[in-house]
Amino acid sequence: MDLIKENNAALLSVAPMMDWTDRNCRMVHRMLSRRALLYTEMVTAQAIIHGERGRLLDYDAVEHPLALQLGGSEPALLAEATRIASDWGYDEINLNVGCPSDRVQSGCFGAVLMTMPQLVADCVQAMQKVSPVEITVKCRIGVDDQNPEEVLPAFIALMRDSGVRRLSIHARKAWLQGLSPRENREIPPLDYPLVHRMKAQFPDLHLSINGGIASMDEVRGHLQVMDGAMVGRAAYHQPWDILGQADLLWGDEPTFTNPFDAAIAMRPVIDAHVTNGGRLHQFGRHMLGMFHGRPGARGWRRLLSEGASKATDRASALAVYDAALAEVAAGAEAA
Structure with missing residues (x-):
């Protein structure tokens, strides 16, 4: 096709x-x-x-x-x-x-x-x-x-x-x-x-x-x-x-209703990537603007930009990603 x-x-x-x-x-x-x-x-x-x-x-x-x-x-x-x-x-x-x-x-x-x-x-x-x-x-x-x-x-x-x-x-x-x-x-x-x-x-x-x-x-x-x-x-x-x-x-419905759900859906993709020897920053650098203009965006960017390059194994990579997600969740709750 x-x-x-x-x-x-x-x-x-x-x-x-x-x-x-x-x-x-x-x-x-x-x-x-x-x-x-x-x-x-x-x-x-x-x-x-x-x-x-x-x-x-x-x-x-x-x-x-x-x-x-x-x-x-x-x-x-x-x-x-x-x-x-x-x-x-x-x-x-x-x-x-x-x-x-x-x-x-x-x-x-x-x-x-x-x-x-x-x-x-x-x-x-x-x-x-x-x-x-x-x-x-x-x-x-x-x-x-x-x-x-x-x-x-x-x-x-x-x-x-x-x-x-x-x-x-x-x-x-x-x-x-x-x-x-x-x-x-x-x-x-x-x-x-x-x-x-x-x-x-x-x-x-x-x-x-x-x-x-x-x-x-x-x-x-x-x-x-x-x-x-x-x-x-x-x-x-x-x-x-x-x-x-x-x-x-x-004319199609979007897959996600908000960027947080999309970022959650990316977690297993990132997990597979780092499990196979990749680095978090190889994905993280492309996701810095995911929450542009939204509560928690600054914390998300800071943790991904500063922490992703330092994460050297699966556990530390997912910990950084989860912390960045938590920044967005906290920002949304505070708003």
């Missing part, structure tokens, strides 16, 4: 974020939403071909629907990485044409590819030839001095002509020189109206909007126009606020 098309998982997705959306993070997010489409961190084609494939590509089956994001700019290498990754059973493979970091630019991929649209077309076509699942693209509205009003529709048209049927568009330019990756996520102004116009111009494509979306109210607003909304930092820093009620978008 094609989970993306069957369930329209791309209605809401969590953006691929380097150093954040690892498999432990995705387990937390999947606990909160059965429906949202999750993305891996970007993995380079070279790493998959030459690196430790299990470490890079393994995931838990409960993470579906799950997309793999690839980085690269050489069609043959991307095709080979796609062929290798197809054995892992991802629901989608996505090409990164939006990341502005220095290490991405030095490899001639990510946002710099907005200046080489024909190369992107060659890449996706090479990937499509060997992929059993859909190849998608995540892009910016332009880079540097490009005029997004001209560049973006031309880019989307070329992607459509190359067989791409689904794109996620970060509604900001990327500045390849002079801004850090963090500044590129904040300083270039958002241009939601331009991305909205792309949906009117390309009604046959599935287009998701990304960039600066900070609440479910904003998600619902964009979905009045767009086919999908992709949320990044807000889903990471406030996972319950974004994903806790997300399944309502599909």
Whole structure:
């Protein structure tokens, strides 16, 4: 079954974020939403071909629907990485044409590819030839001095002509020189109206909007126009606020009625993880914002951030987690 098309998982997705959306993070997010489409961190084609494939590509089956994001700019290498990754059973493979970091630019991929649209077309076509699942693209509205009003529709048209049927568009330019990756996520102004116009111009494509979306109210607003909304930092820093009620978008009842019950449900997952040699902080760092804005949130964050890295065995890890839960329970009772 094609989970993306069957369930329209791309209605809401969590953006691929380097150093954040690892498999432990995705387990937390999947606990909160059965429906949202999750993305891996970007993995380079070279790493998959030459690196430790299990470490890079393994995931838990409960993470579906799950997309793999690839980085690269050489069609043959991307095709080979796609062929290798197809054995892992991802629901989608996505090409990164939006990341502005220095290490991405030095490899001639990510946002710099907005200046080489024909190369992107060659890449996706090479990937499509060997992929059993859909190849998608995540892009910016332009880079540097490009005029997004001209560049973006031309880019989307070329992607459509190359067989791409689904794109996620970060509604900001990327500045390849002079801004850090963090500044590129904040300083270039958002241009939601331009991305909205792309949906009117390309009604046959599935287009998701990304960039600066900070609440479910904003998600619902964009979905009045767009086919999908992709949320990044807000889903990471406030996972319950974004994903806790997300399944309502599909007409499904949420799994949990409050973040405390979700955190309780994570306890056996964490127990299994530390029992098998993992560390609490590998989950805890992704859960610091679970109680954002709620009573006990400060104590929860303090205990997880300070205690998780010191917990060296199962007993101490669960003791720290239980103490953090107790902080939230006490805060709720006091409120």
